[in-house]
Amino acid sequence: MEHTLNNAFVTEVRRYEETDYCHSHAHHQIILPLCGSLELQVDGRSGKACALQGAIVPGNSRHTFRGVGNNQFVVVDLPIPLKADYWSDDLRRFLETPNFFGLDPGLYHYTQLVGAESCRHLPDSKFSIMLAEMLAELLAQRHSTAKAIRPTRRLGPALEYIGSHVDQRISVSKLAALSYLSIGRFHSAFREYTGCTPGQYITELRMQRGLALLQETAWPVSRVAAAVGYSSQAGFTHAFNRHFGFPPSRYHRQADTRTQRESSP
Structure with a gap:
């Protein structure tokens, strides 16, 4: 039609x-x-x-x-x-x-x-x-x-906390406490609301934030890793490669290539 x-x-x-x-x-x-x-x-x-x-x-x-x-x-x-x-x-x-x-x-x-x-x-x-x-x-x-x-009001503080603390260690017990739920009840409510576990949600958010930083800045991978909650560049690189199927260094090679082309006569 x-x-x-x-x-x-x-x-x-x-x-x-x-x-x-x-x-x-x-x-x-x-x-x-x-x-x-x-x-x-x-x-x-x-x-x-x-x-x-x-x-x-x-x-x-x-x-x-x-x-x-x-x-x-x-x-x-x-x-x-x-x-x-x-x-x-x-x-x-x-x-x-x-x-x-x-x-x-x-x-x-x-x-x-x-x-x-x-x-x-x-x-x-x-x-x-x-x-x-x-x-x-x-x-x-x-x-x-x-x-x-139906909006899950209790999860609001936990979602906001994750979004503003993606560069830090985030514990499920802290998120459950913010939601006034037991850890078990929090896991169930969170999965029902988002379609994934708290750990999957946090990883997804960290990967997407990391990808955005690699695309939009010239930061070294180590700085991007720290900005999204990874204590080591190796740990971030491994997680990023597993998540997207390519290493974060790809963006630096692409940026270098663009810079060379732009500076060519």
């Missing part, structure tokens, strides 16, 4: 200022984190888009928001109304209620792909829209039950 592109359907990477803003807009919005955090209050419901947690802002909902530190998000604006013969019932239900939801590692990887491709294309290009359509439907499918989309 041919899809007629709507001007309200936009996919782009955005940064938010550390200033309070309040408005509403006539389109649904999905906010997905790449780095940093965004404080939100939507129709009286407060939360954050941060680490591996996204947010839904339904169309015409009054909301306040404020960026925190260096931040970057994939933002998908979807038109109102969503065509019943094109979009799934799961997606329409997913977008109707303000919500803060967990991202499993697979969805986070796909979010990064959408973000990277959105930077190469116009926000309302057919290619950007195609990627965002798939992302929106995947999110709705993963969070299609009422139990899954």
Whole structure:
């Protein structure tokens, strides 16, 4: 079925200022984190888009928001109304209620792909829209039950702690205490909310932060390793290679090659 592109359907990477803003807009919005955090209050419901947690802002909902530190998000604006013969019932239900939801590692990887491709294309290009359509439907499918989309308030402090202490040793007992849960109950709640264990979540976040630093800075690998919680370069290199299938040094070789090309007459 041919899809007629709507001007309200936009996919782009955005940064938010550390200033309070309040408005509403006539389109649904999905906010997905790449780095940093965004404080939100939507129709009286407060939360954050941060680490591996996204947010839904339904169309015409009054909301306040404020960026925190260096931040970057994939933002998908979807038109109102969503065509019943094109979009799934799961997606329409997913977008109707303000919500803060967990991202499993697979969805986070796909979010990064959408973000990277959105930077190469116009926000309302057919290619950007195609990627965002798939992302929106995947999110709705993963969070299609009422139990899954209900925000887990107790995990909020633990998720914020992980995001702000990724360069330090993080113990599950500390996270459980922040959530006022036993370690066993915390493990169960965390896995239900994010789709992965606390250890997998922390590793994923460290790898993605490390990858971003390698891409965006000229830091040596040892400094990147320390910035994401590894006490040795060797330990970080081993984890990075196992996670992505290539060593972190690849980015330094690519940076050197670009520098040589740029300096050539």
